Amino acid sequence: MKFEVKMETQNLILRSYLYDDYRNWLSAFNNRYPSQNRFDKGKMDMSECTEEWFKSLVNDHQERAINDKEYIFGVFRKFDGNHIGFVDFSTLLRDNFQWARMGYTIHNQFWRKGYGEEAVTRAINFGFEKLNYHRIEAHIDPENLPSIGLAKKVGMTFECVRNRFILENDRWINQCVYYIDKDNHLH
Incomplete structure (x- = not known):
């Protein structure tokens, strides 16, 4: 079984990663600008990210999606096919909740062009329509x-600050919770 998704917007394609994406994916990371702020990793050491490593990553993404744990979509520009980032959902709870956490990253060389808003909006629609989530949160x-x-x-709404919520660099840090739910979502 294979999990394959392709979503389109005016300027972007969001889809499951393929083995053939390796060079494009690596190039996007290698062409990042230096860090623009403390939340931006900027240039990274990609020396361990070989083609075989990437194939394992793609296989892991497939397994996670098939098991409804996590869905990771590469974001590519339509006009040149460049990999510009990714959007992901982690299923937090199904049953009577249908609840997910969303993450998003646009490589810093593609910032301030509206791609983040376009990609995240499309992914949210997909999360509600195809993954059947009722509530999607961003922890920021x-x-x-x-x-x-x-x-x-x-269209996400601030809900609260969860104190000491996520472990980062051996410290528990606070996170703002923004959410959107299917009933109040404007397509």
Whole structure:
């Protein structure tokens, strides 16, 4: 069994990663600008990310999607096919909740072009329509103003701050919770 998804917007294609995406994927990471803020990893050491490593990553993504644990979609520009980032959903709870956490990353060399809003909006629609989530949350560091701004632009609502919620660099840090639910979502 294979999990394959392809979504389109005016400027973008969001889809499951393929083995053939390796060079495009690696190029996007290698062409990142230096870090623009403390939430941006900027240039990264990609030396361990061989083609075989990438194939294992794609296989892991497939297994996670088939098991309804996590869905990871590469974001590609339509006009040139460049990999510009990714959007992901982690299924938190099904049963009577149908609840997911969403993450999003656009490589910093593609910032300030509207791609984040376009990709996240399309992914949210897919999450409601095809993955049958009722509630989608974004967990964001309170100081990550660009990410908070994007959550607001796509219609997410601030709910609360969860104190000492996520472990990062051996520290428990607070997270702002923004959410959108299917009943109040404007397509």
